[in-house]
Amino acid sequence: MRSESRFPVRYAETDQMGVVHHAAYVPWLEQGRVDWLARLGVNYAELERAGIFFPVTDLQLAYRRALRFGNDVRVETRLVRLASRKLTFAYRVYAAGDDRPAALARSVHVAQDAQGRIRRLPSSLYETLLAALEADT
Amino acid sequence: MRSESRFPVRYAETDQMGVVHHAAYVPWLEQGRVDWLARLGVNYAELERAGIFFPVTDLQLAYRRALRFGNDVRVETRLVRLASRKLTFAYRVYAAGDDRPAALARSVHVAQDAQGRIRRLPSSLYETLLAALEADT
Amino acid sequence: MRSESRFPVRYAETDQMGVVHHAAYVPWLEQGRVDWLARLGVNYAELERAGIFFPVTDLQLAYRRALRFGNDVRVETRLVRLASRKLTFAYRVYAAGDDRPAALARSVHVAQDAQGRIRRLPSSLYETLLAALEADT
């Protein structure tokens, strides 16, 4: 399963090079996975209230073409790996109307409880995620 | 009492106008009041662990001259009003080496507990703040 | 004329108090005025390419109720004052579904050229803005 997130570049996200600053993409990816989970019927705010957190342990970004103020951003998000305590998402970031990716990214997450201890994903959530992972292939 | 905070402009804080984006000043003011409290011997992280929070209720900024990447920023912070449940800080932001303020600001805070209820400042903290307020005049 | 901007709270916009950090509102207001201008048929990215910039000279925010991750934000934007070289916008920020404002704000802007010199608004733009200002009353 693949989700799409869309939003305009914010002026505050540009830098003096006249393009979007590379740090601005990181919250976009986060929005991408929140929307991906939402499309699956999983509300991340509720997950946290239930004591399940997905902190980022690894993040990789490859920047291919600059984005600018005036662009609408489109983030495509997919789950690409799933283990009992670990998830990996992959992302493609585009300027709307351009089918060449502006950036490719990947993030790895562990499942934690509110005390920061690594924990297994609840089995119902694991099954839901697994079905979505397989729907992708 | 007046405190000074110093740090370089971060590249990420610039925008495509080639100057520091106006939103970037807001965390600087926050650092200013954290440093002001620290100078008084009050650790804001510990205050929060003790259940005392100072959320911002009002914020005013007047931008006078642009700041740029390459500038070192100097923030002067003072407490200017104190009530049993409320504090007002005033700030002057400078580019180091220029005595004309780049920005003037003011923030109002209420004292809250961890549940978000307005509360009185503990009397020892109130007395400490009052002494610092008066040392300023 | 009044415009509405809508977007979800980003996780990155929260802080350890568990609510949206007060600095996060500032780019939202900026998005509000970009959307307000767009509704009027004015593209801010194109304005800048034509050498017209609207830097913020004054900013005021009053925070009334906390916003949280999971909230959708709605920003209402209006132009409230217009002079030959100066514009003032007013904003109301809401959590979607709650008609009590979470924050009220106001920003003042001067018209500048690319070299940072204050300039008059081009007369056609001034007339367009004036019509929108009057449509508001």
Added chain:
Amino acid sequence: MRSESRFPVRYAETDQMGVVHHAAYVPWLEQGRVDWLARLGVNYAELERAGIFFPVTDLQLAYRRALRFGNDVRVETRLVRLASRKLTFAYRVYAAGDDRPAALARSVHVAQDAQGRIRRLPSSLYETLLAALEADT
């Protein structure tokens, strides 16, 4: 050659998990390389004025231990690869007083001119960087 950058965690950099948000590290790394260049006598603001830009093309971060408000951050920066048009920096991020890294990172940069065209590093700058790279081994 290795440089060190030090600064306090900003409250605005925390998120509702109670720790520093993973996006906040990205401007820290940028500050790390600005400081590394400064230690070498190279002013990044001046480089840009001379038409030399180092946009990020690849970024990798591994998060090992959470950082918190109240921590002082220490970023160690080194140049680890150098080619005629390309640089790679490596970073270690620590909470001051803890010798276990909180995060490890790496960024790749191409040299560009003001029009965004890839260009060779000027030979004097290349030699300076090469000397610093070799001083590291």
